[in-house]
Amino acid sequence: MNQFQYVRPTKQQAAIDAVAKDATATFIAGGTNLVDLMKRGVMTPQKLVDINRLPLTRIDADPGKLRIGALALNSTVADDKQVRERQPLLALALNAGASAQLRNMATVGGNMLQRTRCSYFYDTTMPCNKREPGTGCGALEGINRMHAIFGFSDKCIAVHPSDMSVALVALDATVQVSGPKGNRSIPFAELHRLPGDMPQKDTTLEPGELITAVDVPDGPFTKHVHYQKVRERASYAFALLSVAAALDLDSNNNIKAARLAMGGVAHKPWRLTAAEQALVGKPATEESFRQAAAIAMQGAKAFQHNAYKLKLGPNTIIQALKTAASVA
Amino acid sequence: MAMNSEHDTPGTGPDEARRSFLKQSSLLTAMALVPGPLVQAAAAELDEKVAAVFEKIPLKLEVNGVKHKVSIEPRTTLLDFLRENLNLTGTKKGCDYGQCGACTVHVDGQRVNSCLSFAVMHEGKKITTIEGLAQGDKLHPMQEAFVKHDGFQCGYCTPGQIMSAVACIREGKADSEGEIREYMSGNICRCGAYSNIVAAIQEVKGGGQKV
Numbered sequence: 001m002n003q004f005q006y007v008r009p010t011k012q013q014a015a016i017d018a019v020a021k022d023a024t025a026t027f028i029a030g031g032t033n034l035v036d037l038m039k040r041g042v043m044t045p046q047k048l049v050d051i052n053r054l055p056l057t058r059i060d061a062d063p064g065k066l067r068i069g070a071l072a073l074n075s076t077v078a079d080d081k082q083v084r085e086r087q088p089l090l091a092l093a094l095n096a097g098a099s100a101q102l103r104n105m106a107t108v109g110g111n112m113l114q115r116t117r118c119s120y121f122y123d124t125t126m127p128c129n130k131r132e133p134g135t136g137c138g139a140l141e142g143i144n145r146m147h148a149i150f151g152f153s154d155k156c157i158a159v160h161p162s163d164m165s166v167a168l169v170a171l172d173a174t175v176q177v178s179g180p181k182g183n184r185s186i187p188f189a190e191l192h193r194l195p196g197d198m199p200q201k202d203t204t205l206e207p208g209e210l211i212t213a214v215d216v217p218d219g220p221f222t223k224h225v226h227y228q229k230v231r232e233r234a235s236y237a238f239a240l241l242s243v244a245a246a247l248d249l250d251s252n253n254n255i256k257a258a259r260l261a262m263g264g265v266a267h268k269p270w271r272l273t274a275a276e277q278a279l280v281g282k283p284a285t286e287e288s289f290r291q292a293a294a295i296a297m298q299g300a301k302a303f304q305h306n307a308y309k310l311k312l313g314p315n316t317i318i319q320a321l322k323t324a325a326s327v328a
Numbered sequence: 329m330a331m332n333s334e335h336d337t338p339g340t341g342p343d344e345a346r347r348s349f350l351k352q353s354s355l356l357t358a359m360a361l362v363p364g365p366l367v368q369a370a371a372a373e374l375d376e377k378v379a380a381v382f383e384k385i386p387l388k389l390e391v392n393g394v395k396h397k398v399s400i401e402p403r404t405t406l407l408d409f410l411r412e413n414l415n416l417t418g419t420k421k422g423c424d425y426g427q428c429g430a431c432t433v434h435v436d437g438q439r440v441n442s443c444l445s446f447a448v449m450h451e452g453k454k455i456t457t458i459e460g461l462a463q464g465d466k467l468h469p470m471q472e473a474f475v476k477h478d479g480f481q482c483g484y485c486t487p488g489q490i491m492s493a494v495a496c497i498r499e500g501k502a503d504s505e506g507e508i509r510e511y512m513s514g515n516i517c518r519c520g521a522y523s524n525i526v527a528a529i530q531e532v533k534g535g536g537q538k539v
Contacts, residue, residue: 001403002403003383003401003402003403004402004403005383005402006385006402006446006448008448008451028446028449030445031444031445031446031449032426032441032444032445035405035426035443035444035445035446036425036426036444038403039424039425040425048402048446050448050449052449075438098514099429099513099514099515100439100492100495100496100499100501100511100512100513100514101429101432101439101440101441101492101514102426102441102444102514104438104439104440105440105441105444105445234509234510234513235509235510235513236513236514
């Protein structure tokens with residue numbers, strides 16, 4: 001591995017300054033993705049700014065929302081009583097990701113910033129516009145079994161790998177950010193971007209901007225929720241495709257509100273707002289879910305090896321909604 | 329990808345860099361093994377060269393109850409530090425990419441993959457490795473259960489499995505076979521000793537002993 005400078009500031013502003021003033025510097029928190037990428041030479045930062053001494057681990061149960069510190073561990077959040085009661089979908093998605101060991105290391109901020117697991121991105125002998133802009137996309141006409149069916153460009157067809165982020169986009173979370181120009185809030189749906197002509201840019205964060213917390217607003221989705229993840233073994237694998245589903249049902253089992261998002265299908269966690277709207281006012285039945293799934297899949301387009309996702313997508317949506325609604 | 333720093337020579341690929349890293353690591357290990365006065369002499373002689381190659385930073389931590397105060401390159405992973413610097417080779421390097429769990433240790437009581445973090449990030453922490461589980465000659469109950477249930481074949485994944493298994497019970501995630509399998513999924517066993525590993529964990533859990 002390349003050598004690098006290592007600094008461990010205790011003040012947030014010092015950490016931000018260290019990265020903002022040095023284009024070769026990057027933050028490190030849990031390190032579960034960055035260390036991996038550095039070992040493979042995919043990322044070669046010359047300075048690591050270790051933010052683990054910053055006081056950003058708290059989970060605050062505020063009225064109307066949970067504020068989860070960026071350095072709260074995935075395992076801590078998944079086991080947190082308030083999270084499990086107020087945002088069970090988030091706990092389910094967190095526990096679907098990685099392994100117990102990795103969840104003990106990975107932070108909330110780092111989870112949302114993890115890079116794609118596209119094998120062309122990881123293999124430094126292959127072309128990849130995300131890793132080295134201008135070299136082409138190896139996956140476009142290569143082995144694209146794991147790749148996107150929505151929102152891709154001719155420059156990049158990679159998918160975002162986070163499970164947690166699929167739940168957060170469904171739950172209308174907001175990301176709190178601090179940077180050289182001060183603080184700002186980013187709606188979760190706007191944190192990740194589509195590849196377009198700049199696949200090297202995963203997010204809308206500016207240089208030196210640090211995620212400090214994520215806010216998850218209270219909602220009616222405390223009971224009928226499910227995170228359905230389809231992978232090639234029972235546990236500890238990235239999703240081929242996943243669905244976060246949340247329903248608010250009235251006493252007649254009619255749908256008052258719905259939240260739906262998919263993972264493993266796009267360069268960002270993929271919110272399905274049209275399908276959500278189509279569910280409102282409908283009975284919580286398989287027929288309603290089938291109609292919503294058809295709407296969700298509009299505009300999907302497959303490549304040579306991932307056409308299975310065009311079938312797996314709607315089926316997983318239906319299954320997730322059925323489980324969420326407890327419809328057998 | 330371009331390689332930076334000292335390794336930035338034409339045609340230098342990751343393998344070349346790795347060899348050079350290994351050479352440097354063994355130099356470090358050699359220095360660690362040489363008796364005190366000699367180290368000082370060697371260090372004095374090598375001072376300039378060492379400073380040019382490594383930018384080492386001080387690190388204090390505790391491993392299996394023993395306090396260590398060392399100076400270390402930031403790029404040394406916790407796994408390499410344990411194996412190469414402290415000679416604690418019970419912790420295994422399987423994939424080295426966080427995919428197999430062979431390197432599992434406890435940091436302040438929590439199980440982690442030691443291959444995926446830098447040693448310098450553990451300043452002030454308490455590390456427990458497989459060598460730290462037994463009390464003298466008395467095996468830890470989980471070690472005894474693995475022996476009894478034949479929870480291994482080749483044994484390479486076993487230290488990681490045992491460290492993970494102990495944590496799994498402490499975390500309260502060993503209440504059923506399904507739960508054990510899910511919360512042990514970060515430890516891969518290519519021999520396929522899973523059913524015996526699950527049996528060992530269930531026995532320790534059922535025995536109600538403090539782990």
